[in-house]
Amino acid sequence: xxxxxxxxxxxxxxxxxxxxxxxxxxxxxxxxxxxxxxxxxxxxxxxxxxxxxxxxxxxxxxxxxxxxxxxxxxxxxxxxxxxxxxxxxxxxxxxxxxxxxxxxxxxxxxxxxxxxxxxxxxxxxxxxxxxxxxxxxxxxxxxxxxxxxxxxxxxxx
Numbered sequence: 001x002x003x004x005x006x007x008x009x010x011x012x013x014x015x016x017x018x019x020x021x022x023x024x025x026x027x028x029x030x031x032x033x034x035x036x037x038x039x040x041x042x043x044x045x046x047x048x049x050x051x052x053x054x055x056x057x058x059x060x061x062x063x064x065x066x067x068x069x070x071x072x073x074x075x076x077x078x079x080x081x082x083x084x085x086x087x088x089x090x091x092x093x094x095x096x097x098x099x100x101x102x103x104x105x106x107x108x109x110x111x112x113x114x115x116x117x118x119x120x121x122x123x124x125x126x127x128x129x130x131x132x133x134x135x136x137x138x139x140x141x142x143x144x145x146x147x148x149x150x151x152x153x154x155x156x157x
Contacts, residue, residue: 014038014127014140025140027056027124030113033144038109038127042100043137049100049129051109052093055116056124065122068093069115077105 010033014025028036042049055067068091074083077099083106088095097107109127116122129138 010036010144012142014142015129015138022128022130023138024054024128025126025142027059027126028142028144029059029124030111030116031123033113035110035112036125036142036144038111039141039143040107040109040127040129041139042105042107042129044102044104045100047101049097049107051095051097051107052128052130053109053111054126054128055122056126057121059124063120063122065117065120066093067111067115067117067125069111071110071112071115073097073110074108075099075105076107077103080105083108 010028012026012028014028015023025038030036038051038053040049040051051073053067053069054064056065057063070088070091072085072087073095074085075097076083095107095109099105100107111125116125127140129140
C-alpha cells in the first residue's frame with residue numbers, strides 16, 4: 001500500500017499575522033529531517049519583503065545566529081501560475097524580495113541540514129520577516145518531505 005502524505009511529510013505552522021519589523025516564525029528541528037522549506041504567503045503591501053534565515057542551538061532560547069547560504073528561492077507573484085527560481089550571485093544572509101512591493105505572492109526558501117553550523121550544535125531553523133513600509137499580513141508554513149523517521153505526523157518538530 002502506498003504511504004499517505006502525512007506519514008512522509010513533516011509540517012509545522014510558522015507564523016500567521018500582521019508582519020511588522022522582525023516577525024519570527026516557529027523553529028523547526030532538523031534533527032529529524034534532511035531539509036526544510038519555508039513557504040511564505042504575503043499580502044500586497046507598498047514595501048519589499050525581507051527574509052532572514054536563522055539557525056538555533058535549541059528549540060527555544062539558546063543561541064541564535066543568522067544562516068548565510070547560496071540556496072535559491074522560488075517566488076510566485078500576483079496572477080503567475082508558476083514559480084520563478086532565483087539563485088543568489090553569492091552567499092547571502094537575507095533575501096530582499098522587491099517583487100513583493102505592491103504584489104501578493106508566495107515565496108519558498110529551502111534549508112538543508114548540512115547548511116547548519118553543526119560544530120556549534122545548531123539544529124533548528126526559523127525565518128524572520130520584515131517589511132519596511134509597515135504591517136503586512138503573512139503566513140509561514142514549515143514543510144519537510146525528507147523526514148528521517150516515519151510516520152512524520154508522529155514526530156515532535
